[in-house]
Amino acid sequence: MTQKITYRDSGVDINKADLAKQKIKSLAKSTFTPEVLSELGKFGGFYAFKKRHKEPVLISSTDSVGTKLKVAFMMNKHNTVGQDLVNHCVNDILVHGAKPLFFLDYIGAGKLNPKVVKDIIFGLSQGCKKVGCSLIGGEMAELPGFYNKGEYDLVGFIVGVVEKRKIIDGSSISPKDQILGLKSNGLHTNGYSLARKVIFDIGRYKVGDYVKELKTTIGKELLKIHRCYAPSIFDIIKRYEIKGMAHITGGGIGGNLSRILPDGLKAVIDTRAWPKHSVFSFIQKTGNINREEMYKVFNMGIGLVLLVSREEKEKVKRNLEKVKEKVYHIGEVISGKKEVKLIC
Amino acid sequence: MTQKITYRDSGVDINKADLAKQKIKSLAKSTFTPEVLSELGKFGGFYAFKKRHKEPVLISSTDSVGTKLKVAFMMNKHNTVGQDLVNHCVNDILVHGAKPLFFLDYIGAGKLNPKVVKDIIFGLSQGCKKVGCSLIGGEMAELPGFYNKGEYDLVGFIVGVVEKRKIIDGSSISPKDQILGLKSNGLHTNGYSLARKVIFDIGRYKVGDYVKELKTTIGKELLKIHRCYAPSIFDIIKRYEIKGMAHITGGGIGGNLSRILPDGLKAVIDTRAWPKHSVFSFIQKTGNINREEMYKVFNMGIGLVLLVSREEKEKVKRNLEKVKEKVYHIGEVISGKKEVKLIC
Numbered sequence: 054m055t056q057k058i059t060y061r062d063s064g065v066d067i068n069k070a071d072l073a074k075q076k077i078k079s080l081a082k083s084t085f086t087p088e089v090l091s092e093l094g095k096f097g098g099f100y101a102f103k104k105r106h107k108e109p110v111l112i113s114s115t116d117s118v119g120t121k122l123k124v125a126f127m128m129n130k131h132n133t134v135g136q137d138l139v140n141h142c143v144n145d146i147l148v149h150g151a152k153p154l155f156f157l158d159y160i161g162a163g164k165l166n167p168k169v170v171k172d173i174i175f176g177l178s179q180g181c182k183k184v185g186c187s188l189i190g191g192e193m194a195e196l197p198g199f200y201n202k203g204e205y206d207l208v209g210f211i212v213g214v215v216e217k218r219k220i221i222d223g224s225s226i227s228p229k230d231q232i233l234g235l236k237s238n239g240l241h242t243n244g245y246s247l248a249r250k251v252i253f254d255i256g257r258y259k260v261g262d263y264v265k266e267l268k269t270t271i272g273k274e275l276l277k278i279h280r281c282y283a284p285s286i287f288d289i290i291k292r293y294e295i296k297g298m299a300h301i302t303g304g305g306i307g308g309n310l311s312r313i314l315p316d317g318l319k320a321v322i323d324t325r326a327w328p329k330h331s332v333f334s335f336i337q338k339t340g341n342i343n344r345e346e347m348y349k350v351f352n353m354g355i356g357l358v359l360l361v362s363r364e365e366k367e368k369v370k371r372n373l374e375k376v377k378e379k380v381y382h383i384g385e386v387i388s389g390k391k392e393v394k395l396i397c
Numbered sequence: 398m399t400q401k402i403t404y405r406d407s408g409v410d411i412n413k414a415d416l417a418k419q420k421i422k423s424l425a426k427s428t429f430t431p432e433v434l435s436e437l438g439k440f441g442g443f444y445a446f447k448k449r450h451k452e453p454v455l456i457s458s459t460d461s462v463g464t465k466l467k468v469a470f471m472m473n474k475h476n477t478v479g480q481d482l483v484n485h486c487v488n489d490i491l492v493h494g495a496k497p498l499f500f501l502d503y504i505g506a507g508k509l510n511p512k513v514v515k516d517i518i519f520g521l522s523q524g525c526k527k528v529g530c531s532l533i534g535g536e537m538a539e540l541p542g543f544y545n546k547g548e549y550d551l552v553g554f555i556v557g558v559v560e561k562r563k564i565i566d567g568s569s570i571s572p573k574d575q576i577l578g579l580k581s582n583g584l585h586t587n588g589y590s591l592a593r594k595v596i597f598d599i600g601r602y603k604v605g606d607y608v609k610e611l612k613t614t615i616g617k618e619l620l621k622i623h624r625c626y627a628p629s630i631f632d633i634i635k636r637y638e639i640k641g642m643a644h645i646t647g648g649g650i651g652g653n654l655s656r657i658l659p660d661g662l663k664a665v666i667d668t669r670a671w672p673k674h675s676v677f678s679f680i681q682k683t684g685n686i687n688r689e690e691m692y693k694v695f696n697m698g699i700g701l702v703l704l705v706s707r708e709e710k711e712k713v714k715r716n717l718e719k720v721k722e723k724v725y726h727i728g729e730v731i732s733g734k735k736e737v738k739l740i741c
Contacts (some may be wrong), residue, residue, distance in 0.1 A: 055476050073555075080443060085708040090454060090561075090564075096460040097489055097490045097492075097493055097495065097557075098456065098457045098458070099454055099455075099456055099493070100452065100454065100455045100456075100457070101452065101453075101454050101455075101562070102446070102453040102558075104448070107447040108445065109445075110434060110443055110446065111443075111444045111445075111446050111455075111498075111499075111556070111632055112441040112443055112444075112533060113441055113444070113499065113554075114441040114442070114534060115502070115531065115534060115535060115536045116536050116553060117503060117505060117536060117538045117540075118538050119538055120541065120542070120543070122543075123542065123543075124445075146439055146441045149441055149443070151441065155455075155457065155594065157457055157459045157554060158459070158461050158550045159503070159553070159554075161461060161550050189457065190457060190458060190459060191459060192459045192460050192461060192552075194461045194463055195566075195590075196461075196463060196464050196550070196590075197464065197590050198464070199464070199466075199467075199468065199544070199545075199550060200543070200544075201542075201543075206505050206540070206542065206543060206550060208503045208505070208536075208552050209456075210459060210501060210554035212455070212457065212556060213441075214446075217434075219447065220443070221412055222436075224458075231553045246539075246540075246541050270513065277487045290598065293619060318656050351551050359512075372681065387597065
């Protein structure tokens, strides 16, 4: 005998997805700028592209939160990972001089929990609002058998715009240019597979454990929000010639700064030039990880790197400090094989 | 005693990811139109936005392949799911009259297998090339402990453009408008959780089983590529007034057509107006699923719906047939409560 089965029996609940969509609509709408022409719920997001540029270039990027999500799962705290994601994506296009226009998200889960979805979208909308970016669309997919119970993956897509002649791509970097580093807020969104292995498997810490050295609990330290540098940088790039910027994510200072170095130029970074956040020494010590590996995996306290001429270095630094950025003069550019050399 | 551990020990292999990136670069580059200003590998994709429109509106959408991927895993065949994804996204913005500009993808996996990644990107690049869409970026994330061994999730993000006054959004639909349906290629990318439950759990079929009724094997039937309607439709929307279009995905004809119906209008669909692909009767019979449920979950043979005036109906139909589309006159619009009524 066969049985009558419905879509719900197979693990996909369309009504529940509809309910979650209703809840997120108002959060998403709170991010809409006047350029957004439609509400969510049709087949695509509509964004009027205003003619404010002579030669507009759209700059886009995609990223996911990565295994930082595992910490969110352990803490059952889902209202900050959305900000991590938006800030990561915003920084990725910011380094080319682009202003964010709109953002779309993807949540994949075995089962969608409307409360969790609402929290995720809350974080996304917070991140978007801070930089005038409209959360115009997204997809929530229920994929039975793909994800562990209670878990999800979270992916973001951003589109921004920059005037073609104002694209920052590192091509004007020259010898004697100076390198400034802006303080990160901790791990940001990178290195969590290693950090979790060290802290939870080797160190046997629990998320609720208070660590004196960190002045907070493991969970709170690991969920600190990835910093968004756009509000500070938008003003600076209007007033000064920023020759190159690198968002320090997976691959560390070396891996990311080398992406924008022209051939024949070496960046020399003095790693003694800035104080290290205690989370890095804590992980290094707990995992007995060597120094080179630490610099390859983590941002090591620097979330964004700026390259400027010697003449403008002090002015840029001072103006960033005025808007409460912690800025360090961390190195300079010299002629040589294209690489990033870390001095300690 | 502690042990020296590296990022690789924790399950993330940056070198392997770099290798895969090299392989996909040439595939992605093969899709580049002259508007693409940079290669992959920096922080964002660059797309020059040409001033071809008076009031350009960017239309964007995101989607994933969903549990159709499980069939790809069972078949160990990964070079078509990328086309499913691109085609799905292209159709989603096509229904608003938008021409695709660029596409970004996200692949999340526990471990990235470079061969599989290359196959996925091959599919994406095939789909993109067919519609002149540039695959300008993407993210491959290794998330140890998130996905089952050998599995991945695949998400796509598309941006297209349309002249504001040419946006197709259903608002001009009026009573007596006629409804045309374009043939689908089978399940496309929706209803796979139910289809798999029915075919593999209840019917106990294997992917290699030949089914006479389907004239092919289970695996080949279920991996048939989601049709892209853009090449046929681009020409039609230039020449005729298409009042509304709906891409028939999850939610079926009713769920998707109702998204674009104005208030006070009912769409009456005669489900006897087109021959059904045998995959639908096979699933219905094997799972003993009732008719209403089938129409809610599957496209039932219609992948795209067009709404046109009575005057233009025949011309539109004939012109679509000239470019080898199978087109059926499936219903009409009448005054009434906003809903889609299926007659059988």
